[in-house]
Amino acid sequence: MLAVFGWWAVWIRGAGCTINDYFDRDFDKKVERTKSRPLASGAVSPAQGLWWLAFQLFIGLGVLYQFNILTLALAIVHVPLVFAYPLMKRITFWPQAFLGVMISWGAFLGSSALKGSVVPSIAYPLYISSFFWTLVYDTIYAHQDKVDDAKAGIKSTALRFGDATKMWISWFGVGCIAALVLGGLVVNIGLPYYICLAIATGQLIWQIFTVDLSSPMNCGRKFVSNQWFGAIIFSGILLGRLFS
Template sequence: MSSKERQQKKGKQLSWIEMYLPKEVQPYAHLARLDKPIGIWLLAWPALWSVALVADFGSLPKMLAIFGWWAVWIRGAGCTINDYFDRDFDKKVERTKSRPLASDAVSPAQGLWWLALQLLIGLGALYQFNILTLALAIVHVLFVFAYPLMKRITFWPQAFLGVIISWGALLGSSALKGSVVPSIAYPLYISSFFWTLVYDTIYAHQDKVDDAKSGIKSTALRFGDATKMWITWFGVGCIAALFLGGLIINIGLPYYVFLAMATSQLSWQIFTVDLSSPLDCGRKFESNRWFGALIFTGILLGRLFP
């Protein structure tokens, strides 16, 4: 009986990685979370929002593809370095003990080689742009490396993640305008920062019991029973920044229609999430791809119909 058949017999749902990739590369694909694209979307959306605001419509598809490609590889690199530092902790957590580095499917040395390759490809995607954009992308990587350590020294690693995952808001305008345009980049960056605090605090509630035992810190543990109050205010900050950003650049009415829809989606997450249910926290976290898509659609239509 093949390994695929054994997994199916046990009732484990196979991802496309097990279905289509050679066995030798499967652990590396899992290490980069290629079967869980929500992290790619969350890193990509701030960059795609920024690109959608500044690119001419003729070059827009190419620019979206470039930054999408960048997000795939840099997110994979972020997962790899995170798992490298957390491999001993991950062995103690039910949800993460089967990760390649924690389960020894990939050795630490192999993980570092895979990390280097992903960084080379990801940064290479932005090499065609100006020096400022490449420099910002390199600084971003340094922050990505520091993120796993934040969970050991502060109860606010989600805030540090917000700094990292919002970086694309700076890169989009930098790549296309040659500088970070404050009226475009800053509102998007601020909104993404607060958005990250919402969804990653929800995400952290999945592991709060195991994290408390192993000494990992998070806003889920910091806020406890007051979590919904905190993330409500973070949601307000996110939407306010998007609203004010639209006013600053004088974008068209369709943007505000989709912003209202996105506000409803974010409100639904905050007020209906069951923070005691890891399954529901995971579902609410993954639903954020639609929040990002609503804002992106609103930007495009707001430009088309000013």
């Protein structure tokens, strides 16, 4: 089951990146960091991009056909959210919040696939923690391009929060960790989970307090370091279930 969902995540995340680059290809030309992307640079035509998107969605949804009808339905409902996300930065300073809504959807799918229904005690804490985590890392990510974004008319939480960013993402971090603690308590997970959660909390604190929001390179490194936060939490869940 982990392998199947891992495979699905690769393809559906790829589809999200493709549709984002398709909608943003004219904006991306104006941003130093993104102007060399295939669609923005012209290396790939818009039509080719859409064909690749269709292939990614076909593979991603096809993987889920082996699961129950509820899981498949939830996956299909998720697709419009993937398409809508790139448009949010045109109409609101909170596109990162919409990304959190969209990218955390796997919490519902995993629960429905394993249990036959969306179990609140399992799905909700994971979804909420992922939502707040997304607000942390994607706000840091958005600070890479805030100068170019402002010129291009693109909105983001980085521009919305400005100098108060660290205060905002600190509270988002609190929400993320609190939801993970609550989720562990509700399902009575084992001690290794909380040990890993403590380590992950330290990693998140390090990110927030050491990130240089005026340095695109530093913001990029801090953003990428979230792979370690996720890996630590994932390991904690596995070990906590094995030794509960």
